[in-house]
Amino acid sequence: MKKSLPTDFPELNYHELPYIAIRWETVKTALQLGLFDLLPEPQSASDIAVRVECDAKNTEYLLNALTALGYLYKKDGLFCNTEQTERFLTSRGDTGLAESLLAYDQWNEPALNGRMLTLVKEGAPLSRDMVSEQVWADSARKSINGSRCGRAQGIARLLSLLPDFDQWQKVLDIGAGPGLIGIAVAAAHPTLECCLFDRPVVIDVAQETIKEYGMEDRVKTISGDYSVDPFGEGYDAIIASYTLNFYNETEKLAPIMEKCFAALNPGGSLIVFSDGLSEEKTQPTDMVISWLPTSLMGQDFSFEEEVLPRAMLAAGFDSVRTKTLTDQFISPLGVTEFHVGRKR
Numbered sequence: 001m002k003k004s005l006p007t008d009f010p011e012l013n014y015h016e017l018p019y020i021a022i023r024w025e026t027v028k029t030a031l032q033l034g035l036f037d038l039l040p041e042p043q044s045a046s047d048i049a050v051r052v053e054c055d056a057k058n059t060e061y062l063l064n065a066l067t068a069l070g071y072l073y074k075k076d077g078l079f080c081n082t083e084q085t086e087r088f089l090t091s092r093g094d095t096g097l098a099e100s101l102l103a104y105d106q107w108n109e110p111a112l113n114g115r116m117l118t119l120v121k122e123g124a125p126l127s128r129d130m131v132s133e134q135v136w137a138d139s140a141r142k143s144i145n146g147s148r149c150g151r152a153q154g155i156a157r158l159l160s161l162l163p164d165f166d167q168w169q170k171v172l173d174i175g176a177g178p179g180l181i182g183i184a185v186a187a188a189h190p191t192l193e194c195c196l197f198d199r200p201v202v203i204d205v206a207q208e209t210i211k212e213y214g215m216e217d218r219v220k221t222i223s224g225d226y227s228v229d230p231f232g233e234g235y236d237a238i239i240a241s242y243t244l245n246f247y248n249e250t251e252k253l254a255p256i257m258e259k260c261f262a263a264l265n266p267g268g269s270l271i272v273f274s275d276g277l278s279e280e281k282t283q284p285t286d287m288v289i290s291w292l293p294t295s296l297m298g299q300d301f302s303f304e305e306e307v308l309p310r311a312m313l314a315a316g317f318d319s320v321r322t323k324t325l326t327d328q329f330i331s332p333l334g335v336t337e338f339h340v341g342r343k344r
């Protein structure tokens with residue numbers, strides 16, 4: 001029997017899938033070579049190739065591709081950063097994201113270039129510690145500009161809208177990382193004092209940030225392991241932003257929640273920013289995809305919806321309100337769950 005051609009066509013463009021990886025590889029290569037750092041002014045491909053010690057012809061292909069993707073413009077054969085690339089894709093200044101993007105990419109490395117196939121076939125490797133002290137110190141340093149590009153300011157703005165924000169005098173930020181969130185919260189208030197808690201190697205980074213913003217009088221630090229070390233008391237609010245993920249099992253989460261409850265003043269709030277996987281751990285898409293490499297490596301740091309509010313209520317919080325945030329600065333990976341637990 002003679003075959004006839006299909007008459008049902010795909011709703012999605014599957015053909016573009018193999019090229020999604022090429023888009024990131026193109027930008028990543030430019031970041032690794034520091035190309036954007038060299039293009040504040042128009043330059044020819046051959047001049048750039050000499051400066052980065054690369055093949056002239058392939059450098060031109062790369063620059064053409066970066067132009068096609070909208071990161072550069074090209075006029076009369078000369079390439080130059082767009083205004084946004086100049087501000088956000090170099091390794092310069094307070095908002096250059098080059099280092100931060102390459103650091104995120106390193107987390108994906110174990111699942112790239114065919115390694116995902118091996119992980120799925122063979123399961124997670126035996127050595128599982130992906131988050132050593134040094135990893136955290138490194139990631140705190142490299143994530144500073146990411147926080148400065150609207151995230152810290154967005155979180156501070158959000159918290160400043162809470163009804164009792166004006167009355168806060170003492171705030172604790174656990175797992176504070178480079179400290180920008182605590183600094184921004186303190187800066188949004190005339191008098192409050194914010195205490196940043198993190199591991200000693202990360203607190204070293206936070207102290208540099210505090211100095212940089214001249215906030216030594218109102219932003220203090222405590223170093224240690226918040227799951228075992230004391231973190232003080234008398235707080236009007238405790239912030240935990242993307243840090244409880246490492247304690248996402250009930251038996252690990254419960255004692256931390258109880259500690260937060262005990263450290264808060266009556267009327268105080270525990271404020272948690274986290275992901276919230278829904279619909280059988282298949283949504284939101286960006287979140288599921290971003291956790292995939294670490295999950296395949298045997299370290300599932302994701303939170304399912306309801307786990308945090310349930311743990312907060314079990315620790316004694318009187319009420320928990322949850323809001324789903326989609327602001328791209330606070331939620332660069334699509335969605336952030338914002339939980340506020342109140343102590344009566």
Ligand SMILES: C[S@@+](CC[C@H](N)C(=O)[O-])C[C@H]1O[C@@H](n2cnc3c(N)ncnc32)[C@H](O)[C@@H]1O
Pocket residue numbers: 136140147174175176177178181197198199202224225226227228240241242243246
């Ligand atoms: C993903 S970073 C989040 C940083 C910051 N809160 C933010 O939202 O940008 C997680 C931070 O939690 C800290 N952390 C995790 N477990 C900790 C513990 N037991 N004691 C102290 N810090 C901890 C890590 O060192 C790291 O700086």
